[in-house]
Amino acid sequence: MKKKIFTHKEVSKKISILKKNKKKIVLCHGVFDLVHYGHILHLNSAKKFGDFLIVSVTSDKFVNKGPGKPLFSQFQRMHYLSNLEMIDGVILSNTASAIDVLKLIRPNIYVKGPDYIKTRDDKTKKILLEKNLVKTFGGEIKYTEDKAYSSSSIINSTGLIYNQDQRKFLDKIKTKFGKDFIINKINELKKLNLLIIGELIFDDYNFGNIIGKSGKEPHLVFEKKFNEIYVGGSGAIARHLSSFLKKIYLISFFGKEAFYNKILKQNLNKNIQFLNRKPNKNFKSIVKSRFVDINSSYKMFGSYLLPDEINSQYYLSLKNDIKKTLKKIDHIIIADYGHNLLPKTISDLLIKSKKFVSVNCQINSSNITHQNLSKYIGVDLFVINESELRYDLRDKITKIETLMKTFSKNQKIKNLIVTRGKNGSIYFGKKKFYYCPAFAIKSVDKVGAGDAMLSLTSSLLRNKIDPQIALFVGSLASSIIVQSPGNKVSVQSSNLERIIEFILK
Structure with missing residues (x-):
C-alpha cells in the first residue's frame, strides 16, 4: 500500500511536485471521529473536483465537541482515512481551525459540506476566515450537495460514550428546551x-x-x-x-x-x-x-x-x-x-x-x-x-x-x-x-x-x-x-x- 499519511514537511514537497505537473489539489478538513456513509459521499464528491485529495484531521486537543470526544484518537482517525481509496493523502492539523493547513497546502479547491454554505450561521467565524484565505492565493471553495449526516447524532444516540441515564437526561433537555433556547x-x-x-x-x-x-x-x-x-x-x-x-x-x-x-x-x-x-x-x-x-x-x-x-x-x-x-x-x-x-x-x-x-x-x-x-x-x-x-x-x-x-x-x-x-x-x-x-x-x-x-x-x-x-x-x-x-x-x-x-x- 502506498504511503498516504504525511508530515507537514513531506506533504509540502509532494504538493510542490504535483503543482509543477499541473495537478489540481483538493483539500477537505474535519474531525472524522466516526466515519459514516455521509463522509463517504462527501469525500467521493470532493475527489471529483481535482486530481489529488488531501484530508486534514483535527488533532485530539482541538476537538471540542463535548466530554468523551473524540471517540477515536488522531492516529486512529488518520489511519482509517488513509485506507479509503478516494483519499490520496492525510495530514494532522494542530490548530483549532484549518487556517494553518490552508496556508501550507494552498489548495486549488477547498471542499466543505452543504451545511457550511450559510457562513452567517457559523458562530465561530472560522469558515468565513477560511473562505477569504482560500481566495487570497487563487483557490476557490466548493460545497458538496450530498445528504448530510451527523457523527455527533450517531454517537449521542448510542452507548458509545453516554450511558442510559446520560442519554435519558440529554433527550429530556433536548425535548423540553433545545440547544438554541x-x-x-x-x-x-x-x-x-x-x-x-x-x-x-x-x-x-x-x-x-x-x-x-x-x-x-x-x-x-x-x-x-x-x-x-x-x-x-x-x-x-x-x-x-x-x-x-x-x-x-x-x-x-x-x-x-x-x-x-x-x-x-x-x-x-x-x-x-x-x-x-x-x-x-x-x-x-x-x-x-x-x-x-x-x-x-x-x-x-x-x-x-x-x-x-x-x-x-x-x-x-x-x-x-x-x-x-x-x-x-x-x-x-x-x-x-x-x-x-x-x-x-x-x-x-x-x-x-x-x-x-x-x-x-x-x-x-x-x-x-x-x-x-x-x-x-x-x-x-x-x-x-x-x-x-x-x-x-x-x-x-x-x-x-x-x-x-x-x-x-x-x-x-x-x-x-x-x-x-x-x-x-x-x-x-x-x-x-x-x-x-x-x-x-x-x-x-x-x-x-x-x-x-x-x-x-x-x-x-x-x-x-x-x-x-x-x-x-x-x-x-x-x-x-x-x-x-x-x-x-x-x-x-x-x-x-x-x-x-x-x-x-
Missing part, C-alpha cells in the same frame, strides 16, 4: 455585572516521579521534572465567567509578589477589575503546592502557604470596598475557602444587599476545625459537595435528599446544589428536586470543579433560568475543568456553546 439564555448573561469576593489562590503543580524511599530516612523521594502555576480560588471563578458577563469586580487578597503578579496579569481578562486588599502589610499570597506523579496524574501530597494574622483595619477597608461596588453590580459570588478572610460581618453585609447572592463555602483539610457554614443564612444559592454537607450535618448514612431539605431549611437557602463527583449533582429549590448526571468521561483532577459549577449556575439562576438548564450547563462546565490539572483551563463561552450544540444533536 439554552444558548440564547447563556448569551443573555452578557448584560450582567458581577462581584466576586473570596480568597485568591495560586495552585502550584509540581510534576515528577517517585524515585523511592530515602536510604536513611522514612520518607519518599520525589524527582521534580517541571511545575505549572494556575490562578485558582476566586480568580478561577472570575476567569470562568469573563467571557460570559459584561463586567466582573473581583475583591480578593494578594501579596503582590512580582512573580505571582505577572501570572495574575496574564490570566485576568480586561473586563475583570481586580481590587486587592492585603489583610496585613506582610501578607503573602495563598499558594497551594501539589506534587503529582507525572505518569498517573495521582496527587501524592500537598504543601500549603496559608495566611495567619488579620489586621482589624482590613475588615473596615473591605466593607468600604464592598459598599462602593454594590451599586455597580447585579449579583454576588462568595468564594469562602475557610482562611478567616471573610468574617460574619462581611457575609451579613453581602446577604443584606438585596442582590442575588451565591456561595461556595468549602470544608477542607486546612479549615476543618473552624469553617462555619451557618454564617451564610438566607443566600439565594449554595453549592456544596456531598461529603462537605454530610460533615457539616454530622450524618453519614441518611438519604442525601433528606439532608438537603434539612440544610436548606436551617440555612433558609432558596436554591441548593449538591455535587457528587461521578454521581452527578442534585438541585433542590421550591420543594423540587432535579438530578443531573456527570458528563466527565475522563477526570484528571477534581480541583476547581465546584467553582466551575458555581460560576455558571449562579448567573443563570440569577436570571431566573430553569434550574434544570442551570444544572446542565454547570455540569458541562465542571466536565471541562476536570479534564486538566487544577485550574489550568477556564470555561470559555464559545467552547461551551459548541459543546452544547454537539451534545444535544
